[in-house]
Amino acid sequence: MLRHPRVLLLTLLQLNPLSIRAWIHGRRRTPTLRLAAATKNDDREVQGVSYSSSTVEQHETRPRYPAGEIVGATGKIGSYILSRLNEPLSPSDAMRNEGFPQSLNAAAIPRGLSPGCLSPDGTPIYACVPSTALHSVWTATAPYRRRDIVYLCNCIPSRHLAFVNSSDDVTVGILHFGISFDDSVNERPNPKLNTSPGSPETILHGRHALAVARLLEDDGIPVKVASEWNEVQSAAAKKIAWSSLMWLLCHEHADPIPVKEVHATKAGLLKQLVEEIHPALTILANESGTVEGSSMDTVAEVMDYLESYSMSINGGNVVPSKRLALDELHERNGLLLSLVSDEGQGRHSSLLRQVAGSNYKGLGAREKSSRDDPLPIQLSSSNLSFLFTKQHQGEKCISVTAKTAVVVGAGMIGSSIAYHLAKEQGMNVTVLDRRTNLLPTRDEETVDPGTATSSSFSWLNSNNKSPMSYGQLNSLGMEVWRRHDLLKDLPNWCGSLIRTKRRLSHADPYYSCIGPLTSEDASRIEKGVDWNMTIDDEDAQYYFFPEEGHVDPVASVKRIRIAAQDLGVTFIEGANITKLLRSSLGTVNGLRYSNDDNQCNQILADRVVIAAGANSSDPLLGLGGNKLPMLYQPGRLAFARTKVDEGSIESLQRMFIDTFSNCHILRRGGSIVVGGGRLVFGGDDDILLKCSGDNKVPDAADFDSKQASSMIETAAKQIAPFDLLSYKVEGIIGANRPMPADGLPVIGYAEPCLYVAVMHSGMTLGLLAGELAAFEVGKFQASEGNGFEILDEYRPSRFN
Numbered sequence: 001m002l003r004h005p006r007v008l009l010l011t012l013l014q015l016n017p018l019s020i021r022a023w024i025h026g027r028r029r030t031p032t033l034r035l036a037a038a039t040k041n042d043d044r045e046v047q048g049v050s051y052s053s054s055t056v057e058q059h060e061t062r063p064r065y066p067a068g069e070i071v072g073a074t075g076k077i078g079s080y081i082l083s084r085l086n087e088p089l090s091p092s093d094a095m096r097n098e099g100f101p102q103s104l105n106a107a108a109i110p111r112g113l114s115p116g117c118l119s120p121d122g123t124p125i126y127a128c129v130p131s132t133a134l135h136s137v138w139t140a141t142a143p144y145r146r147r148d149i150v151y152l153c154n155c156i157p158s159r160h161l162a163f164v165n166s167s168d169d170v171t172v173g174i175l176h177f178g179i180s181f182d183d184s185v186n187e188r189p190n191p192k193l194n195t196s197p198g199s200p201e202t203i204l205h206g207r208h209a210l211a212v213a214r215l216l217e218d219d220g221i222p223v224k225v226a227s228e229w230n231e232v233q234s235a236a237a238k239k240i241a242w243s244s245l246m247w248l249l250c251h252e253h254a255d256p257i258p259v260k261e262v263h264a265t266k267a268g269l270l271k272q273l274v275e276e277i278h279p280a281l282t283i284l285a286n287e288s289g290t291v292e293g294s295s296m297d298t299v300a301e302v303m304d305y306l307e308s309y310s311m312s313i314n315g316g317n318v319v320p321s322k323r324l325a326l327d328e329l330h331e332r333n334g335l336l337l338s339l340v341s342d343e344g345q346g347r348h349s350s351l352l353r354q355v356a357g358s359n360y361k362g363l364g365a366r367e368k369s370s371r372d373d374p375l376p377i378q379l380s381s382s383n384l385s386f387l388f389t390k391q392h393q394g395e396k397c398i399s400v401t402a403k404t405a406v407v408v409g410a411g412m413i414g415s416s417i418a419y420h421l422a423k424e425q426g427m428n429v430t431v432l433d434r435r436t437n438l439l440p441t442r443d444e445e446t447v448d449p450g451t452a453t454s455s456s457f458s459w460l461n462s463n464n465k466s467p468m469s470y471g472q473l474n475s476l477g478m479e480v481w482r483r484h485d486l487l488k489d490l491p492n493w494c495g496s497l498i499r500t501k502r503r504l505s506h507a508d509p510y511y512s513c514i515g516p517l518t519s520e521d522a523s524r525i526e527k528g529v530d531w532n533m534t535i536d537d538e539d540a541q542y543y544f545f546p547e548e549g550h551v552d553p554v555a556s557v558k559r560i561r562i563a564a565q566d567l568g569v570t571f572i573e574g575a576n577i578t579k580l581l582r583s584s585l586g587t588v589n590g591l592r593y594s595n596d597d598n599q600c601n602q603i604l605a606d607r608v609v610i611a612a613g614a615n616s617s618d619p620l621l622g623l624g625g626n627k628l629p630m631l632y633q634p635g636r637l638a639f640a641r642t643k644v645d646e647g648s649i650e651s652l653q654r655m656f657i658d659t660f661s662n663c664h665i666l667r668r669g670g671s672i673v674v675g676g677g678r679l680v681f682g683g684d685d686d687i688l689l690k691c692s693g694d695n696k697v698p699d700a701a702d703f704d705s706k707q708a709s710s711m712i713e714t715a716a717k718q719i720a721p722f723d724l725l726s727y728k729v730e731g732i733i734g735a736n737r738p739m740p741a742d743g744l745p746v747i748g749y750a751e752p753c754l755y756v757a758v759m760h761s762g763m764t765l766g767l768l769a770g771e772l773a774a775f776e777v778g779k780f781q782a783s784e785g786n787g788f789e790i791l792d793e794y795r796p797s798r799f800n
């Protein structure tokens with residue numbers, strides 16, 4: 001297909017690094033998205049209209065792909081690159097034609113996701129990790145995506161990238177700028193760049209060198225795109241001199257001094273040290289071996305280099321981190337000492353002994369990890385790859401492929417697990433639920449989707465969810481909804497408007513957010529909300545989250561169950577679990593249950609999966625409140641139908657979340673849904689009413705139409721008067737949210753053969769959790785040492 005002219009131009013320029021450089025220096029500032037997308041070797045156009053790779057074609061309904069993936073996005077370099085790629089548009093720009101609704105240009109890859117699986121071939125994967133992790137990033141990335149890796153870290157290519165076959169396989173950057181964090185903001189790191197025009201150039205080489213060069217250059221960082229791999233090697237060797245010597249001299253005494261003082265007061269000692277390590281630097285510079293005669297700068301030139309780099313970072317007012325230096329001792333000073341005998345580096349080794357103390361002793365030895373590097377496993381429904389760790393054979397590795405499973409609970413989570421077990425693991429699955437109407441019949445088209453699921457607002461979001469890893473898990477949950485082969489057409493990605501008391505950090509490069517908005521802009525986004533209403537608190541702030549959506553829980557669960565049934569899954573309704581069964585060895589191997597006729601039945605299975613929502617800690621299910629403490633967090637939904645008039649057709653196209661009235665509202669099908677009850681996004685300890693079952697849960701019968709009317713009237717008064725001026729109550733429903741005591745999901749083996757999956761945000765996470773859990777259930781019978789890294793934080797054992 002015809003490419004964008006700028007893409008063509010860049011592709012041509014890429015052939016000649018010298019002309020690229022000249023062009024870089026002369027170019028005007030251009031939005032980042034276009035820069036990062038420009039070097040892709042696919043047929044993609046800048047705003048992600050079409051792609052040539054086959055992986056991408058499968059997801060053609062998805063509108064945009066990230067123009068960069070970042071591994072290590074919470075570190076200094078990673079968060080800097082992320083914030084550069086995801087520079088937020090101002091609300092007014094966002095409201096114009098600059099790609100609204102706005103999507104983030106780059107994705108932070110959470111720990112446990114295989115780099116490269118979110119974007120098409122040709123998209124840079126920025127690996128901003130310590131040099132010790134370079135190989136893990138390589139093995140975690142699918143082979144066909146490895147040539148897109150851009151290593152931005154302290155690395156010596158000949159040493160740390162020895163596993164790369166050719167210098168063309170990856171892009172490498174030897175960075176000469178500093179990043180500091182402004183810790184005051186919040187959990188999200190806020191990177192601040194430290195550099196100056198006098199700094200040594202950051203050296204880049206490889207297929208994405210141009211894209212990175214332009215990104216950095218735009219921020220005033222001196223950059224050079226190297227034509228030869230050897231240049232990178234020499235630059236890396238010199239950088240090792242800075243990172244090995246400057247921290248030592250800054251921390252020589254108890255009171256650390258900044259680097260500028262080292263140059264002013266310890267130049268003699270610094271020179272002696274440079275002379276000592278110079279032979280090692282020369283050896284390192286020549287290690288790449290691709291071009292004859294690569295040489296190291298003279299001692300005087302290295303001294304100049306050290307000073308210009310030091311002074312470029314905040315005018316030399318910087319103290320390199322001792323903790324980081326000790327963590328990387330092996331790769332910095334240790335490497336230099338290993339190249340030339342200790343006698344030749346007497347001052348260096350004695351200073352190191354003095355400053356590093358006991359860390360010096362362990363310099364030679366590196367502990368070998370008892371775990372292999374996790375490997376990517378591609379899951380077929382979402383087409384995403386997750387990193388899976390398998391413990392070494394002989395160390396409690398219990399890898400027994402299961403043939404049968406019984407799942408307790410047919411809500412969103414149980415249904416999703418059952419479907420994925422049958423589809424991806426080929427297992428024989430039975431699902432039990434004490435509710436009825438699990439599948440459509442000739443008389444009844446609709447189904448009961450489960451206790452909490454039926455009361456779910458089903459807002460698909462990762463809004464304000466903490467800690468950050470949990471927020472990333474939810475973002476991934478949204479991504480799976482966008483890609484899932486069975487359900488991707490169901491969500492309505494309409495975006496959410498939020499009225500909040502707190503000013504949000506709208507510069508958050510992790511999650512797409514536009515705001516604070518003026519009431520004019522807000523009313524252009526959503527006509528159904530009265531933005532001028534008087535509310536008590538003058539601090540109200542309005543934000544728009546364009547990537548969020550909602551989904552009909554009944555339609556979702558119905559489709560999953562029907563597909564599961566087609567794959568052979570049996571659903572048994574009206575089944576109350578009475579006992580967990582165990583083999584003579586004490587291993588869980590089935591369930592006993594009674595049905596409506598009080599008949600006692602039992603099912604034997606290789607695995608029992610508890611997905612009983614808020615009731616998962618019922619002792620009859622084998623867990624109990626000690627092993628699985630739960631909070632009591634009831635919530636309600638009221639449904640209303642409005643008189644269709646001209647105003648209501650256009651209004652409430654978005655979701656509206658109001659933290660003032662604790663009220664949220666959306667339009668689904670012909671109905672308006674109003675939710676009430678406090679929303680909690682994980683980790684909120686002040687709601688401490690623990691419960692061990694859903695016996696305290698308000699029953700639908702407890703709600704009357706008066707309550708529904710009052711919820712709807714609150715919404716009408718405080719949010720959306722136009723639509724709700726005249727309405728008819730359709731119903732009200734409520735349930736306890738399945739909320740583990742720390743607010744985070746619980747997914748994994750509670751004991752061999754007994755798997756549990758319970759979580760709030762189960763609509764957002766349901767498909768992701770179902771896919772991951774099904775693989776673990778099918779392939780292993782216990783979690784110890786085995787499983788998806790992304791679930792490590794959510795194992796039931798954390799409550800032991």
Ligand SMILES: Cc1cc2nc3c(=O)[nH]c(=O)nc-3n(C[C@H](O)[C@H](O)[C@H](O)COP(=O)(O)OP(=O)(O)OC[C@H]3O[C@@H](n4cnc5c(N)ncnc54)[C@H](O)[C@@H]3O)c2cc1C
Binds near residue numbers: 460
């Ligand atoms: C008011 C409210 C609003 C929500 N809003 C959102 C939202 O906006 N976004 C979001 O992502 N999530 C939201 N959630 C959470 C989400 O709905 C749940 O996390 C999700 O539905 C949980 O699904 P589940 O399958 O675990 O539980 P459930 O749907 O409760 O299913 C569990 C099933 O197990 C069965 N069961 C329990 N015990 C037994 C037993 N002993 N024997 C047989 N069967 C048993 C029950 O009958 C039930 O059908 C909300 C929840 C509530 C209550």
